[in-house]
Amino acid sequence: MFSTRNQIISFIQQGIIKPEDVDEALSITSVRPDAKSWRIFIDRLLLWFGGLSLACAVTFFIAYNWGEIGRFAKFGLVQCSIVLAIASYWKIGAETLAGKIALLVGAILVGVLLALYGQTYQAGADTWQLFFTWCVLILPWALLGRFVAIWLLWFVLANLSLVLYYQTVPSVLDVLFRSEMDLLWLLFCFNGVALLVWEYLIKFCPWLSPRWALRLLATACGVSITWLALYAIFDNAVTSSAGALVWLAWLCLMYFVYYRLRQDLYMLAGICLSGITVFITFLSYHMLDNLAGGGFLLIALILLGLGAAATSWLKKVHLEWQS
Amino acid sequence: MSRSFEQLWSTLSTAGLVDGLAPEPCELESPWYVKVLMAFFGWLAAVFLLGFVGIVMASILENSFASILVGGFMIGAAFTLLRAPKSAFLEHFSLAISLAGQILVIWGMFEASNTESTILWLAVMVFQSVLAVFMPGVVHRVFSSFAACIALSIALRLVGAPYLASGIILLGAALLWLNEFRHPRYMLQMRSLGIGLVLAVIKIKGTLLFSSSSIFWLGYRHHTELLIGPWVGELLTGFVFLFVVWQLLHRFNNQLSTKLRVTALLSAIIIAAVSFESPGITIGIVILLLGFAGSHRVLIGLGIAALLFYISAYYYLLDTTLLMKALTLMVLALVLLSGRWLMRHFLPPDETHVEGVLHAK
Numbered sequence: 001m002f003s004t005r006n007q008i009i010s011f012i013q014q015g016i017i018k019p020e021d022v023d024e025a026l027s028i029t030s031v032r033p034d035a036k037s038w039r040i041f042i043d044r045l046l047l048w049f050g051g052l053s054l055a056c057a058v059t060f061f062i063a064y065n066w067g068e069i070g071r072f073a074k075f076g077l078v079q080c081s082i083v084l085a086i087a088s089y090w091k092i093g094a095e096t097l098a099g100k101i102a103l104l105v106g107a108i109l110v111g112v113l114l115a116l117y118g119q120t121y122q123a124g125a126d127t128w129q130l131f132f133t134w135c136v137l138i139l140p141w142a143l144l145g146r147f148v149a150i151w152l153l154w155f156v157l158a159n160l161s162l163v164l165y166y167q168t169v170p171s172v173l174d175v176l177f178r179s180e181m182d183l184l185w186l187l188f189c190f191n192g193v194a195l196l197v198w199e200y201l202i203k204f205c206p207w208l209s210p211r212w213a214l215r216l217l218a219t220a221c222g223v224s225i226t227w228l229a230l231y232a233i234f235d236n237a238v239t240s241s242a243g244a245l246v247w248l249a250w251l252c253l254m255y256f257v258y259y260r261l262r263q264d265l266y267m268l269a270g271i272c273l274s275g276i277t278v279f280i281t282f283l284s285y286h287m288l289d290n291l292a293g294g295g296f297l298l299i300a301l302i303l304l305g306l307g308a309a310a311t312s313w314l315k316k317v318h319l320e321w322q323s
Numbered sequence: 324m325s326r327s328f329e330q331l332w333s334t335l336s337t338a339g340l341v342d343g344l345a346p347e348p349c350e351l352e353s354p355w356y357v358k359v360l361m362a363f364f365g366w367l368a369a370v371f372l373l374g375f376v377g378i379v380m381a382s383i384l385e386n387s388f389a390s391i392l393v394g395g396f397m398i399g400a401a402f403t404l405l406r407a408p409k410s411a412f413l414e415h416f417s418l419a420i421s422l423a424g425q426i427l428v429i430w431g432m433f434e435a436s437n438t439e440s441t442i443l444w445l446a447v448m449v450f451q452s453v454l455a456v457f458m459p460g461v462v463h464r465v466f467s468s469f470a471a472c473i474a475l476s477i478a479l480r481l482v483g484a485p486y487l488a489s490g491i492i493l494l495g496a497a498l499l500w501l502n503e504f505r506h507p508r509y510m511l512q513m514r515s516l517g518i519g520l521v522l523a524v525i526k527i528k529g530t531l532l533f534s535s536s537s538i539f540w541l542g543y544r545h546h547t548e549l550l551i552g553p554w555v556g557e558l559l560t561g562f563v564f565l566f567v568v569w570q571l572l573h574r575f576n577n578q579l580s581t582k583l584r585v586t587a588l589l590s591a592i593i594i595a596a597v598s599f600e601s602p603g604i605t606i607g608i609v610i611l612l613l614g615f616a617g618s619h620r621v622l623i624g625l626g627i628a629a630l631l632f633y634i635s636a637y638y639y640l641l642d643t644t645l646l647m648k649a650l651t652l653m654v655l656a657l658v659l660l661s662g663r664w665l666m667r668h669f670l671p672p673d674e675t676h677v678e679g680v681l682h683a684k
Contacts, residue, residue: 003352004327004331004618005617005618005619006349006352007328007331007348007349008331009349009504009510010349011335011341011349012504012507012510013507013508013510013511014346015507016341016346017335017340017341018340019507021340022504022505022507023504024338024340025335025338025340026504028334028335028338028340029331029334029335030618031617031618032574032616032617032618033615033616033618035575035578035579038571038615039666039670041615042666043663043666043667045608045611046659046660046662046663046666047660047663049608049630049659050655050656050659050660050662050663051656051660052631052634053634053652053653053655053656053659054652054653054656054660056634056637056638056652057649057650057652057653057655057656058649059638059649060638060645060646060648060649060652061645061646061649061653063638063645064644064645064646064649066646265354265356265357266354266356269354269356269357269360272360273360273363276364280367292378293374293375293378293379294375294379296371296372296374296375296378297371297372297375297379299371300368300369300371300372300374300375300419303364303367303368303371304364304365304368304412304415304416304419305412306364307360307361307364307365307368307415308410308411308412308414308415308416309411310360310364311353311357311360311361311364311411311415312411314353314357314360315353315357315411318353318354318357322325
């Protein structure tokens with residue numbers, strides 16, 4: 001990506017821009033923001049940070065479980081806060097950032113309400129049910145809000161529900177896989193499908209386009225499948241080798257999608273990291289016992305070679321995409 | 324030559340800041356995640372190299388002098404390789420042997436002294452600072468400046484002043500980033516050191532938050548009496564925040580009215596005072612301000628991550644009750660949101676009005 005900042009730095013270092021002109025060059029190219037940009041930045045900082053602090057304040061207050069306040073007052077406080085947040089969303093406007101942040105605060109407070117319900121009535125529900133119900137209840141708002149931050153919250157809750165569900169309920173995938181790997185399979189499948197659907201929907205919903213959200217999903221997906229591949233190295237069971245095979249297929253798919261179709265260097269860097277990590281683990285597992293000290297040196301050199309090749313390739317691709 | 328580059332050259336040329344034909348665009352800088360990848364592989368290779376040294380040349384580790392000598396030799400070799408013409412393999416290799424060499428030197432220093440004293444950690448800080456300044460390579464400088472800060476924080480912990488570390492390092496980071504463009508010859512070095520310091524301050528403050536109720540610091544089991552309480556550290560961080568705001572306002576000296584500057588400073592004082600009870604929040608804000616002031620996206624990302632981390636970590640802080648925390652955050656939220664309302668009311672986003680207010684002396 002062309003960076004005005006980096007280009008200006010290069011001009012300054014080469015002496016193309018004289019030292020006495022640096023301040024002016026930075027200002028007219030907006031590397032140094034003007035008063036208007038600062039105003040917008042401070043406005044957003046206050047809004048985001050204020051909204052987040054408000055949601056955290058209510059959460060902490062309910063978590064304190066103050067005995068001096070009755071349960072109806074607590075329910076009233078949380079419910080009024082939710083109504084206020086939704087009313088703000090409606091009043092300020094669905095398309096404004098302030099409106100969307102109000103909806104996000106409302107979505108966070110739904111979880112606080114559910115936690116308060118569990119705390120007050122001791123319903124006996126498992127923790128995963130709290131997160132799952134929270135996830136289901138805020139789904140319409142996530143669909144309505146068209147705001148990436150709410151969807152990120154939704155995915156975090158969904159992942160948490162899966163992790164807690166796995167810890168509580170006997171695995172449903174025992175027939176197919178070893179139970180220790182079920183959670184990783186669940187997370188990989190869920191985040192992988194989410195990533196594919198998100199990528200597909202971008203052309204219909206431009207608000208889904210921020211790459212950071214997709215990269216977070218891809219990271220969650222990549223970490224799960226890389227663990228499965230590593231597990232396959234240490235475990236000799238036939239069922240574990242499925243992890244290695246799917247991992248290989250995932251690497252190829254990611255390469256095809258993000259090199260040929262979408263052009264995302266972060267994803268390619270992720271593939272390199274995953275590939276080299278698994279390969280080095282494989283070598284270490286099989287070589288260190290036999291070669292002792294020499295094995296360490298050999299693996300270090302192979303690691304350096306692969307690392308250098310990966311970074312050179314990434315730099316080359318980066319340059320290729322820019323030109 | 325891309326259109327963006329041509330536009331940039333044209334803007335600078337029209338303003339009379341450059342003349343002649345446009346040069347070739349600069350070499351593209353690698354994105355942050357490619358640098359992280361390089362750092363990760365360099366670090367991992369260093370671990371394997373140390374494994375090799377530990378097994379094949381175990382006698383080196385047993386002799387402090389030999390350890391320092393071999394470590395120094397490895398660092399010297401890395402320095403020579405890093406100065407050689409660019410090659411990805413050599414860059415990775417020199418990073419790995421330098422990191423392994425540093426660990427050998429530090430190991431030797433500890434073996435020779437037989438004790439863990441403040442002086443020793445200060446010596447480690449000086450050693451890492453020298454490397455951060457003189458060793459070529461962005462990733463190496465980031466590593467060394469980070470390590471120097473960690474050594475400083477341990478030294479301060481040993482004298483009973485752990486809470487000073489984050490304020491001092493944040494001040495260093497602020498000075499580097501605010502003066503980033505003042506010294507063209509040292510810009511690259513200043514940026515690398517700046518990133519190292521910012522990463523260190525986030526890590527050190529985070530560790531302190533989770534160990535503030537105990538005597539453990541970085542897993543370091545030293546029972547040292549606290550000479551300086553946590554509030555001094557928060558105060559120092561608050562002052563750094565005000566210093567940064569003051570410096571940024573200074574950039575608009577000729578454009579902003581005195582009234583507006585005083586209001587901005589007062590607002591900063593109020594935010595620093597309100598967030599006094601919730602540690603780390605001012606650090607996140609300072610990093611965000613520094614990042615935005617220089618259009619540095621990685622720094623902005625680090626600032627946002629730090630803010631989210633500290634506000635979540637606040638929940639687990641054992642020094643105060645959840646009720647007090649809720650109250651603190653509620654006051655903070657009210658201050659921030661009412662501040663925004665006041666700003667929108669008295670300084671509307673409309674450009675002409677902004678200019679009008681800005682120029683009103």
